[in-house]
Amino acid sequence: MRKLIFFLIFLFGLFAREAFAVCTLPSVSRTLDVVLPSQATVKAAPIGGELARYEAKLWTENYTCSESYQELTVSIRTALKPSAITKVYETGVKGLGVQFCLVWYSSDVCPFYSQGVHNLGSFPLPRYLVTKIIRTSRDVESGKSVPMAFTIDWLVGGAALQIRGQGTTELVNDVYFSGCESVGAAVNVQMGKQTIQHIKNGDVREVPFNFDVRCTGLKSGAKVPVKVYFEGSSQADGMLKLSRLGQAGVATGVGISLVNDKGAKLPFDITRSIALDWNRDAADGSIYRFSGSAKYVPTGSEIKPGKGDATMSFVLNYN
Template sequence: MKFPNIPLRTCRAWPLLLMFGAPALAEASCSPWGALENLSQTIPSPPTTPINLKLVPIGQVMASKELLLQGGQRIYTCRRGTVYGMTVANMTLPESGQPKVYQTPVEGVGVRIGFREIYANGWQDTRYPPFQASDLGGGEVLSSPYYAVVEFIRTDAYVGKGSVVFSYRADLPIPSRPETLIDIAGTHLRFNLTHDTYYTRCMPVVSPLEVPMGRISTLDLTRSAAPARSFTLDIDCEGAHPATPPPVRIHFQGDSPRDGWLNLDLAGRADIASGVGIALKDEDGNPLPFSPERALPLKWQDGTRQRQRYRLSATARYASEGGTPGAGRADASLTYVLDYN
């Protein structure tokens, strides 16, 4: 009695299965212009001329090189809203901590690879794989890129020099029917990097620097009559011979409640002076900074091809904290931090 129902239920299921299969016959998003050809592209070897790295903040582009891709070219017209993008199929350098930037063997230098087209209706800005976009209007052009853009990114305070060698491949899948895969690859790409704007190191000419403060009476302290002791701190920076010397800044660290004031070492002991500190000022009378946010620029003095010299001229003076000073030893120490590159 139930057998006649089985064919009926089976027949009703078939149209539903055909509906699920219908999207496989959908029209492709992009259609090619012209005949098919080998679409693989090659990133050519760059010129051997050294690339000069300019002075920029960390995370910015120090130099870039635009390379005309070699190989087949293909143009597609695409429907509005077509989703397209590029992936990274191979990169022999490791990733850095910055997005889409790879770390090179040259210290402080990363590399980022981008691509761009040349057509007015295509993507003309540089885009960096991996990426995905859907910004094409109806009938607009999607083509294999014309240029690879190799950018060198600053990744650290210290920036070195030397050669960067790597191999790279990116893929551009075109949503045609069947899908077209355009691969863009470069092998053993060598870039020679140099600069004359980043210091390899900055060091004091005299270290440690001692400032004799002499002996002073508690009466002179009370009268604010303690003499100021002048001192200079000379810094030599090596590794660059720039036309315009870059800034070098300084701030201090020590037992200090505020800029321009240094507490005595071992304060509170019976043999240490009390109610006394050391006032520190630059040659213009400004308090020496104890914070990196208020770091003071050093004054450039002179330079050679081997080094650039900077100087801080300052004074140190015993000063009363406001109460009655007590006699005793009055030594103090501090360190300084140089901010350069």
């Protein structure tokens, strides 16, 4: 009987010992609710880098521990799916992930986290909740609202705190885009027939032309981070040589002058690339348009009649 009583007392003592907290919290709320911002605008960063950041204040007090060793653990519960990058979650927006961290001392503690604390005394509680938008791929989209509900549990020496985050954040991207491509077939500019005298007098009419480029991953009306320059047989910006010069039936002494709708000469070098203008939104992206005009001009040598054909290509410059 004595052995049985001793055994029961031993179990009771062990249970009480494990439930005793060696760290004590100040008089603060054990649970904090944080509402995340309704919008976050991303900045430039490499893959894995921080595109945007939001900080919310938590506690300013300290906690105390009566023993010299405790284990500090931080964990997170969320319906968001983990991304390919450690401790970063998918947002559902291409190229954009999210990470939730606590600022403890001057460092970011990002769940899941476990660290031994080897001193007794006073320690700061987590000061800030930091929500980071992380770039997860080369292509980055924009404009979608992302629910970001989560719970972070913070535990040390039997003392527990909880941070609950909620809200829907629209991710605004003015920096990155998924890509651009030409819309439609090759542009055929009908120059028509012109007299030599009209060309000499500068009375030749300008023929307008344009082409469209579709870009995805940008918000409506955003300034596209893509410019355009041209390639072709050219001796200078804004001047295109005729095809098959010197061959029978080809005009001489004539070139084709090319300007955009603002009167600037079309560049034939990447270093002088010019911007595209937003035109409209479509179901599969935003449409940017280039508008220009072409006309025959004398090149200084004797003008002789013949065909006045020429070709050029436009090149999208992503730099």
